[in-house]
Amino acid sequence: MSDAPILQADPKASYLAQKDAIDAAIAGMLGNGRYVLGPEVKAFEEEFARYIGCKHGIGVASGTEALVLALLALDLKPDDYVATVSHTAVATVAAIELAGAKPLLIDIDPATCTIDAAEFARALANPPGRIAAVIPVHLYGLAADLDAILPLARQHGVRVIEDCAQCHGALLHGKKLGSFGDLSAFSFYPTKNLGAIGDGGGVVTNDDALKDRINELREYGWRERYISRIKGMNSRLDELQAAILRVKLPVLDAANGRRQAIAAIYDKGLADTGFALPARRADATHVFHQYVLRTKDRDSLQAALKEAGVGTNIHYPVPVHRQPAYEGRIAMGPRGLGESERAAREVLSLPMYPELTDDQATRTVAAVRKITGR
Ligand SMILES: Cc1ncc(COP(=O)(O)O)c(C=O)c1O
Numbered sequence: 001m002s003d004a005p006i007l008q009a010d011p012k013a014s015y016l017a018q019k020d021a022i023d024a025a026i027a028g029m030l031g032n033g034r035y036v037l038g039p040e041v042k043a044f045e046e047e048f049a050r051y052i053g054c055k056h057g058i059g060v061a062s063g064t065e066a067l068v069l070a071l072l073a074l075d076l077k078p079d080d081y082v083a084t085v086s087h088t089a090v091a092t093v094a095a096i097e098l099a100g101a102k103p104l105l106i107d108i109d110p111a112t113c114t115i116d117a118a119e120f121a122r123a124l125a126n127p128p129g130r131i132a133a134v135i136p137v138h139l140y141g142l143a144a145d146l147d148a149i150l151p152l153a154r155q156h157g158v159r160v161i162e163d164c165a166q167c168h169g170a171l172l173h174g175k176k177l178g179s180f181g182d183l184s185a186f187s188f189y190p191t192k193n194l195g196a197i198g199d200g201g202g203v204v205t206n207d208d209a210l211k212d213r214i215n216e217l218r219e220y221g222w223r224e225r226y227i228s229r230i231k232g233m234n235s236r237l238d239e240l241q242a243a244i245l246r247v248k249l250p251v252l253d254a255a256n257g258r259r260q261a262i263a264a265i266y267d268k269g270l271a272d273t274g275f276a277l278p279a280r281r282a283d284a285t286h287v288f289h290q291y292v293l294r295t296k297d298r299d300s301l302q303a304a305l306k307e308a309g310v311g312t313n314i315h316y317p318v319p320v321h322r323q324p325a326y327e328g329r330i331a332m333g334p335r336g337l338g339e340s341e342r343a344a345r346e347v348l349s350l351p352m353y354p355e356l357t358d359d360q361a362t363r364t365v366a367a368v369r370k371i372t373g374r
Helices: 009-018 021-031 039-052 063-073 090-098 117-125 146-155 210-216 239-270 298-307 337-347 359-371
Strands: 058-059 081-085 100-105 130-135 159-163 182-186 201-203 222-224 291-294 347-350
Touching: 009 021, 009 347, 021 063, 039 058, 039 182, 039 201, 039 222, 039 239, 058 063, 063 090, 063 130, 063 159, 063 182, 063 201, 081 090, 117 146, 117 210, 130 201, 182 347, 201 210, 210 222, 222 359, 239 291, 298 347, 298 359, 337 347
Parallel strands: 081 100, 081 130, 130 159, 159 182
Antiparallel strands: 058 201, 182 201, 291 347
């Protein structure tokens, strides 16, 4: 049994686990002579779309830009609101403003830390303006309440963009997350369940027209080279990242299985401690992008774990509406954002990545129990 420090995330371990295949893919791609939007990107787009169960995949430069492009494709008006949560990566909310719309922040269901559908319904009944779209975030690897959100959105003519940055491979009713919305945005940041070795992102959709529009928007508005049919940007996925993602996609389910096995060690080891442990849903799989427990003593527990050599993280310490760039100027749902603020004070992400060993997970449990005396 080693007592070396335990990292909270370790993207290098994921490279080393497939070093030979990744090195070979990079060598092959370098030899191709196409470095941006070439054959590797095209193949990855097809393979990823097939994996998610959607007709089209579009490789882009990051998860943030996947959201921006998805929003731009919907042709929102400047006064349109896009509903989402405050307890998320700031990118979700930043993307709404980057696309020229206004965020409307809805509180979360404390059990899952995802959008509270009842509060979304109240916001729809009493909107600050036209709510044109909603971005449910499948936070930590578990589905948001799409069973309630999708019919509400349909009823009110609201488009749905799933934020799938943390849920690659997760299922709801046996279908992959990312296949439910009008469009879905993925991040391939290195620590994600499907991670590149640099920035990368993807949009998936079943809609041919939206696919065409995103293809144009991501490259200067071109359909035909050098002719900008619409205003566009540069948000292309490069061949290097696509080649690496093509090596990793076939082992994504196995990697998620390993995350679930680590979560089972945490669940069992912490069951009688009284901490709030991650929620499960009978109709959904949890792919544990993060294993997040909740406790009022979060800060002291985190500091003591650090002393004991166990790395943790907080996803996220400051809700978006409390961040300096947003505070005091963002619309929120009728009942405010109390649960989002409470979550920011209480959540703690334990070490979680597929290469974490059973021994490291068991040591983490032992350290938590020793520190808290539970
Ligand atoms: C929920 C969520 N949305 C969006 C993003 C943005 O992705 P990226 O970092 O690839 O821009 C992330 C990742 O940071 C995320 O976790």
